[in-house]
Amino acid sequence: MLKSIRARLTLTYIFLILAVMGVISVFLLNMLENYYLDYQKETMENSANLVAEIAASFMHREAELLILSTMAEDMARQINARVIIVDRQGMVLGDSQRVGGFFGRILLRPEIDAALAGETGSSVQYSQTLEQQVMQVAVPVMVEGDIRGAVFLSASLQNIYDNLLGMVRRFIITATLLALVLVGFLAALMAKTFTTPIEDLTAAARQMTAGNLKQDIPVRSEDEIGQLTRQFNLMSAKVLETNRQLREFVANASHELRTPLTTINLLVDSLRDFDEDPKIREEFLGDIHGETQRLIDLVSDLLDLARLDEQENKKSPQKPLNLVELIRGVVQAVSSRIERQGLTLDYREQSDNLPVLANADELKQVLNNLLDNALKYTEGGGCIRVEVRGGAREAFVAVADTGCGIPSEDLEKVFERFYRVDKARSREQGGTGLGLSICRELIAKHEGEMWAESQEGKGSTFYFVLPLLDVKKD
Ligand SMILES: Nc1ncnc2c1ncn2[C@@H]1O[C@H](COP(=O)(O)OP(=O)(O)OP(=O)(O)O)[C@@H](O)[C@H]1O
Ligand SMILES: [Mg+2]
Structure with a gap:
């Protein structure tokens, strides 16, 4: 199947489309992913700062643990993330996940370390327990310029991956499929315009090989294939003409040879009848001599021509x-x-x-x-x-x-x-x-x-x- 130009051309186009769409989708998905992760991070940072501001008023001297936990739970519901509040040592004062949460334990996380150092900590990682990608953000809780603790938020990114990027991926796949069908069709059509004249040429050449020398292929374009077709037609005409000249030459030569031979034949026959008369016999013999001389001249001319044809590319010494x-x-x-x-x-x-x-x-x-x-x-x-x-x-x-x-x-x-x-x-x-x-x-x-x-x-x-x-x- 891959032997035909049509198939190869079509496949090349299909591969081209796949490659282009592949590159586009990698870049597009990457760009979108970065954009939405940035957006998510900013939203979570804002939420975390909000929680930190509220939590600050309950972390003056004695932390009001119950309030902090309830607040963490409320906020978690609103922003759809897990909310954990820790003190300066990293001990959990409030966790929106009451059952199985970290309440009362020391939470060691690089994001929390960053927050306790007065910065914003964030990361994206795969959560083994949730079996999905999560984003974690931690900000410090400041009370009168002092770092009293930190707020740690953890939110699932499943929504982004499943819905948004999934949708874009499906869109790209559909677009690719559509482009493939369209390009496949166009490529096949284009390949046909290339290959039809070539097929015509092959068929005509086959006909010529079979002895049908007169070929006239329609010239469909002015491009290289059109020029080839035109030249092919000229070649066919030339071969036909040469063939005609050759036949004519053989016919002429045979005719020219036959004329003196017939005359000689007649003269010899007549000679038998007039054998007695020396004068007539002499005359006939003279005629026969004339005709044979004619034959010799003719044959030597023919030999000259044959030599010239043969030497067309080869010169005699000059x-x-x-x-x-x-x-x-x-x-x-x-x-x-x-x-x-x-x-x-x-x-x-x-x-x-x-x-x-x-x-x-x-x-x-x-x-x-x-x-x-x-x-x-x-x-x-x-x-x-x-x-x-x-x-x-x-x-x-x-x-x-x-x-x-x-x-x-x-x-x-x-x-x-x-x-x-x-x-x-x-x-x-x-x-x-x-x-x-x-x-x-x-x-x-x-x-x-x-x-x-x-x-x-x-x-x-x-x-x-x-x-x-x-x-x-x-
Ligand atoms: N000087 C000439 N005056 C008049 N007619 C001529 C002259 N030379 C050639 N021709 C004409 O041209 C024809 C072709 O000449 P060409 O020399 O090829 O052939 P040919 O003389 O008939 O035979 P060949 O030369 O083969 O013995 C002649 O038959 C003749 O009709
Ligand atoms: Mg002559």
Whole structure:
């Protein structure tokens, strides 16, 4: 039972109330007890002084014992206390308790000793004979400035303890019980407001574990639990999206793999029929070679992506290198292909040393991909421009062409895996739509950024920036 937060919270509140009420009652009872004992003492002192004044007139020379005893009895009845009058030696001259009293005996009491010394003596103690708390007060009897004896009063405190303090105790107990019921109820209610969202979260997490990834828990508050719920919902959406992307990726990849395989299958079948004709056979074999090359390219792109996903937190080795030299090398390597396609190359470098921390192979792959696209999507007679320059903190590279361009609604999508603007044309060109997504991920790994600008029918420019080595953050 104590395992639940609700039970623990409720119990904590109950203990708190008990502790508070306990402390209050101890202080309150103590204060009241002291107050009433003081009050009782003062009353008894006044009564004792009154008795002493009256007794004084009967203790001039010879003490008038009978009168003193009768007076003690009368006073005792009035003030509800035992009254004893003693002489200077402590011998009892009058006792309100006639039967079994102390009459004629010497009474030795510290209070009487104090009174005979001219002071007021008092005490509170437990009386064995009465089996209850009693208060005793003694005052001197003065005759013409002389101490002639003392008046000793003893009264039960039972009334105070039974009635007054008992009543207060009962009041505190009732109040405590009421507070407990109320607080117990409120605590349970409050605990419920805490635990309900947590229970919701647990249930949703259980659902997700069972495979039901779409979870949307109502956010009931703006506190920490509310924030947790909000984050949980975001996490659920993210997991759902990642899962969707993964499924889509597998479906796309399978589709892309199946297309050339089906073509190869058909070509092999047809080859059997046209086995006699060497010209057709040669043509078919060429096609089969083309399709297998496509498969190899696709699989190597897929492997690149798998490697990138795996290395998301792990970098491939990077070394300081001169970006300008690297780009110059790649451009030189493709320049003959550019010419062969009847295009002109416009290469501009505005600096000859731009140091970056990078993986040379990966940067070459990015540049080759961009140039490959520019070549694929630009008709003869066009121009391919490559530009490299340095900014204050970063190196800036642009690969532009005067090709078919990309419609603005597709401009961001071209960086998605398998996305191709014109599927038929791209496939004809041997593209699978993975090149740019690989490029962007590679640049991101270098803490850089990649984006594109394009005008349909006029051409496209792909940009990327890389942080320069001496200002790199880490
Ligand atoms: N320079 C460009 N001009 C016009 N369209 C482009 C250009 N570069 C990319 N695209 C469009 O963006 C799409 C995605 O490019 P991406 O490089 O990712 O794939 P691909 O070139 O089709 O195939 P892959 O690079 O995987 O062989 C292309 O299919 C094409 O439609
Ligand atoms: Mg490409």
